[in-house]
Amino acid sequence: MARRRERSIEEMYAEDAERADAVAFGRRADVSRRGFLNGAGLAAMSAAVGGTIVHSATMPGGLIPAALAQEAKKAPEAAAAAKAPQPFSFPGKDPGLTLLGERPLVAETPEHLLDDETTPFSKFFIRNNGQLPDPPAQPDTWELTIDGEVNSPLKLTLGELKKRFAEKSVHAVLECGGNGRSFYTPSARGNQWTNGGAGCAKWTGASLAEVLKAAGPKSSAVYTAHYGTDQHLSGDPKQLTLSRGMPIPKAMEAEALIVWAMNDEALPNIHGGPLRLMIPGWPGSLSHKWLNKITLRDKEHDGPGMTGTSYRVPIQPMVPGGKPDSKNFKILESMPVRGIVTNPANGAKLAAGTRELALRGAAWAGDNSVKAVHVSTDFGSTWQPTQLGAPRNRFDWQRWTANIKLPSDGYYEIWVRATDSQDRMQPHVAPNWNPQGYGGNPMHRIAVLVG
Amino acid sequence: MLRKSLAAMLIGSALAVSPALSQQPPPAFEPRDETPEMYPDHPNREETFYFCIACHSFQIVAQQGLSRHRWDEVLTFMTERHKMPDVQGDDREKMLDYLSSAFPERQQRGWKNPFAPQ
Numbered sequence: 219m220a221r222r223r224e225r226s227i228e229e230m231y232a233e234d235a236e237r238a239d240a241v242a243f244g245r246r247a248d249v250s251r252r253g254f255l256n257g258a259g260l261a262a263m264s265a266a267v268g269g270t271i272v273h274s275a276t277m278p279g280g281l282i283p284a285a286l287a288q289e290a291k292k293a294p295e296a297a298a299a300a301k302a303p304q305p306f307s308f309p310g311k312d313p314g315l316t317l318l319g320e321r322p323l324v325a326e327t328p329e330h331l332l333d334d335e336t337t338p339f340s341k342f343f344i345r346n347n348g349q350l351p352d353p354p355a356q357p358d359t360w361e362l363t364i365d366g367e368v369n370s371p372l373k374l375t376l377g378e379l380k381k382r383f384a385e386k387s388v389h390a391v392l393e394c395g396g397n398g399r400s401f402y403t404p405s406a407r408g409n410q411w412t413n414g415g416a417g418c419a420k421w422t423g424a425s426l427a428e429v430l431k432a433a434g435p436k437s438s439a440v441y442t443a444h445y446g447t448d449q450h451l452s453g454d455p456k457q458l459t460l461s462r463g464m465p466i467p468k469a470m471e472a473e474a475l476i477v478w479a480m481n482d483e484a485l486p487n488i489h490g491g492p493l494r495l496m497i498p499g500w501p502g503s504l505s506h507k508w509l510n511k512i513t514l515r516d517k518e519h520d521g522p523g524m525t526g527t528s529y530r531v532p533i534q535p536m537v538p539g540g541k542p543d544s545k546n547f548k549i550l551e552s553m554p555v556r557g558i559v560t561n562p563a564n565g566a567k568l569a570a571g572t573r574e575l576a577l578r579g580a581a582w583a584g585d586n587s588v589k590a591v592h593v594s595t596d597f598g599s600t601w602q603p604t605q606l607g608a609p610r611n612r613f614d615w616q617r618w619t620a621n622i623k624l625p626s627d628g629y630y631e632i633w634v635r636a637t638d639s640q641d642r643m644q645p646h647v648a649p650n651w652n653p654q655g656y657g658g659n660p661m662h663r664i665a666v667l668v669g
Numbered sequence: 670m671l672r673k674s675l676a677a678m679l680i681g682s683a684l685a686v687s688p689a690l691s692q693q694p695p696p697a698f699e700p701r702d703e704t705p706e707m708y709p710d711h712p713n714r715e716e717t718f719y720f721c722i723a724c725h726s727f728q729i730v731a732q733q734g735l736s737r738h739r740w741d742e743v744l745t746f747m748t749e750r751h752k753m754p755d756v757q758g759d760d761r762e763k764m765l766d767y768l769s770s771a772f773p774e775r776q777q778r779g780w781k782n783p784f785a786p787q
Contacts, residue, residue, distance in 0.1 A: 320700035565783020
């Protein structure tokens with residue numbers, strides 16, 4: 219997929235051309251967003267958000283309204299270059315997904331498109347780290363190797379895998395380890411996910427534990443290492459795009475699967491088909507796409523994505539923006555609790571006189587379940603519980619509903635706060651700053667306007 | 670010159686992927702072309718753009734808003750983790766000039782104002 223561009227670079231430099239062919243496609247990077255008004259009083263602020271701030275009495279001083287929460291600073295030139303966001307387009311995918319990058323292809327699902335109980339293919343987020351492999355002509359001949367600290371290494375085709383192992387399905391959230399990264403201040407490095415690097419699909423395949431057991435793990439096996447066929451973006455075949463792993467007990471969980479179907483369809487190429495891992499509750503990078511090998515190791519894995527500050531969080535909080543001390547970092551395992559409003563959409567306009575609003579949403583909590591979801595319409599001063607559904611199985615998300623009162627016309631913010639089964643609540647701001655922005659799970663805020 | 674000195678390295682990485690690609694079936698997804706003009710106009714834009722897009726779209730670069738010091742860390746990370754050719758001295762300073770002026774550290778992100786006056 220990187221071919222054309224590689225050739226143009228080659229030509230350009232070989233010929234020492236002034237610049238590449240300047241064919242504009244009318245696309246512009248979203249490098250700046252609208253500015254934020256300085257020192258606005260309440261009246262000015264209300265004008266700026268487009269309506270009276272109904273609960274202004276409880277609005278803490280210095281709090282930027284959700285509708286204004288955006289860059290306070292901007293480079294004027296960047297503003298000039300900013301055009302409409304680049305449209306997202308991929309066969310079978312909803313054009314409402316937000317494009318983060320095309321090479322590698324990365325797109326997130328705005329919260330309001332996560333309103334289905336099971337996220338359909340069309341709305342499922344996309345995260346690639348390397349070049350997108352072309353789909354194999356005969357998926358059933360795809361080969362998977364299990365080796366390393368095992369007594370009888372296995373090489374199985376997908377066809378054999380389907381025959382030999384019982385088929386199993388789970389509804390589970392797949393969530394990018396960097397979900398929520400954009401909420402960090404100062405900004406963290408990497409794809410700027412809001413809450414949409416997540417979706418909940420029905421995954422079908424073989425139990426990873428059963429397959430590993432068939433290879434006879436030795437007592438020395440303590441950690442997995444995952445490999446796939448996607449090529450590194452540099453095009454260097456010797457370089458691995460990503461190779462992560464997990465402690466054996468996580469691999470042996472009942473819901474960890476080697477997956478060949480998503481939502482009862484053959485696993486699509488863009489989601490790692492024909493074969494991927496699904497390791498629910500932990501960063502999505504463990505759910506290796508285009509899976510062709512799992513190696514059991516006698517020590518923690520050290521592949522690309524395992525070391526430095528990648529997929530790691532500080533043990534002791536560090537100074538935001540400061541220099542990280544790698545000894546103070548531990549691997550991010552369970553994803554943190556997160557709740558979202560999926561209906562209405564942020565920016566919904568409601569008819570004048572609307573006095574009640576039905577809310578819908580979802581919440582999930584990595585390895586844990588969600589114990590409660592609360593909503594606030596007065597900037598967090600008071601909270602009301604929501605009706606929280608049960609998961610269909612462990613690692614499913616939980617859907618919630620609530621009715622809120624809107625005492626008068628005007629501007630409202632709706633904040634949602636989920637609490638996990640260990641009584642940990644979502645914080646106000648992205649916690650435990652780290653340079654690559656893992657663990658960002660501040661409360662979701664939406665703004666609506668009545669009248 | 671930034672461009673001249675980087676050209677050799679880039680051609681090296683470009684050639685690594687070019688052989689035998691013509692017989693392959695059409696790729697699953699073809700990214701659209703990008704040009705430097707899509708990004709903020711500051712000195713050293715072209716050089717930085719063409720250097721970075723050897724591997725990925727410039728979109729991932731433009732998504733960031735970082736201080737000069739943290740842009741420097743990004744370059745180090747690209748070299749250590751992803752084998753980007755190491756760039757030092759004047760060329761590195763020029764790239765950092767561009768990156769830190771075009772994509773400077775920003776304060777609040779991740780939430781867009783649905784009702785912002787147009």
